[in-house]
Amino acid sequence: xxxxxxxxxxxxxxxxxxxxxxxxxxxxxxxxxxxxxxxxxxxxxxxxxxxxxxxxxxxxxxxxxxxxxxxxxxxxxxxxxxxxxxxxxxxxxxxxxxxxxxxxxxxxxxxxxxxxxxxxxxxxxxxxxxx
Numbered sequence: 001x002x003x004x005x006x007x008x009x010x011x012x013x014x015x016x017x018x019x020x021x022x023x024x025x026x027x028x029x030x031x032x033x034x035x036x037x038x039x040x041x042x043x044x045x046x047x048x049x050x051x052x053x054x055x056x057x058x059x060x061x062x063x064x065x066x067x068x069x070x071x072x073x074x075x076x077x078x079x080x081x082x083x084x085x086x087x088x089x090x091x092x093x094x095x096x097x098x099x100x101x102x103x104x105x106x107x108x109x110x111x112x113x114x115x116x117x118x119x120x121x122x123x124x125x126x127x128x129x130x131x
Contacts (some may be wrong), residue, residue, distance in 0.1 A: 071119040078103075078112040 081103045088096035102108060 028066060067119060072113055074112050074115040081108055 011032065029130075085096060085099050085103060088099055
């Protein structure tokens with residue numbers, strides 16, 4: 001231990017650090033081991049986390065309203081095209097094929113599919129991921 005004592009100063013300094021009964025490392029270890037996380041503290045912290053989560057959801061409410069407006073606007077366009085197509089088929093109109101082409105075009109079909117799958121499927125995907 002003499003070379004360690006010379007490296008860190010004196011042998012007394014090394015012994016005060018590594019002494020198994022009164023050394024600084026033992027004192028620090030007992031202080032760290034003395035820390036505890038009680039059930040009351042866990043419950044209090046869980047309540048704080050839940051309140052924080054509710055505040056985050058409240059902050060997102062305006063975005064949810066906009067999301068619903070977009071979803072219903074896209075759904076209205078899709079339903080309007082579908083009702084017109086059914087009416088054209090019912091009355092045997094000549095341009096029903098053109099309306100079907102429009103309904104399946106990139107202008108109506110893909111935006112409707114994207115918006116409604118994200119709007120309706122967001123919670124479903126999240127529930128599968130958590131399992």
